[in-house]
Amino acid sequence: MIELVPQLPLALRAPPDQRLSRYVGAPAGLLESLQALAVGSAAAGLYLHGAHATGKTHLLLASCAEAEAAGVQAAYLTLRGLHGRVRAAVDGLERAELVAVDDVDAIAGSRDDEVALFDLHNRLHDAGRGVLYAADAAPDALPLVLPDLRSRLAQCARWALPVLDDAGRAELLRQRAAARGLDLDEAALDWLLRRCSRDLGSLTAIFERLDRASLAAQRRLTVPFLRQVLEADQG
Structure with a gap:
């Protein structure tokens, strides 16, 4: 290139x-x-x-x-x-x-x-x-x-290009998680989509933060872990 x-x-x-x-x-x-x-x-x-x-x-x-x-x-x-x-x-x-x-x-x-x-x-x-x-x-x-x-x-x-609806945003996160070998259960996905910005740029940035935190802590992406990471960022 x-x-x-x-x-x-x-x-x-x-x-x-x-x-x-x-x-x-x-x-x-x-x-x-x-x-x-x-x-x-x-x-x-x-x-x-x-x-x-x-x-x-x-x-x-x-x-x-x-x-x-x-x-x-x-x-x-x-x-x-x-x-x-x-x-x-x-x-x-x-x-x-x-x-x-x-x-x-x-x-x-x-x-x-x-x-x-x-x-x-x-x-x-x-x-x-x-x-x-x-x-x-x-x-x-x-x-x-x-x-x-x-x-x-x-x-x-x-x-x-269309703006993604909630189903599209969920599929995007599923793909990102699967590509990186992350275990993102449906409850965690629903929790994340309800509490985070609909803007894809912000959502992707949050996912990258969670990916790094999951790797560092060797933890699955569960609701308690998501809450722990995101509340720590806000605090």
Whole structure:
């Protein structure tokens, strides 16, 4: 995978939990479309949009991981924090066979940055490369100032990501626990979901805390243990 600033190895940018198969609640056909794009059998553009914590970054990193596993060179870039510096950040990315651009909404309204992204899109298109975008909203709903960029983004196959319901959040935690060999009983799962934030980012962070505590204490994830760990954090 092409390394970007800050430079991080694939193992850190796409940990085992971030794989297409681990995404819960995908619209029908989405994972297949991402898989095809990742392995180069569908050289086109895809655009994912959804509210905070709907798994956009997960899917971008997972697609890059799928590409790398298939021998396809991929690059991931978040535009968050790059206001005024997008042109330098995207220089040379057309060398990658798949480019995943996250947080497109972060540079909306900055004409120079929008022009830089527009130019990258055209270079990727001309080179027959795959490109995957993610943003909080669909192209027509972003406050873009460059009509040509809006047009290019709108030409991509667009997928809206849903917010997980309680059943989806429970399945996500079951998958995380199973992948790590953790024993998470249903009573503990119900207790956790009732008392923790519905935001997936916060829920995942809590699960990571519980995973570390369980390993350190060699304890199962039971209701008494969850209460002990989380109350200790609050105190």
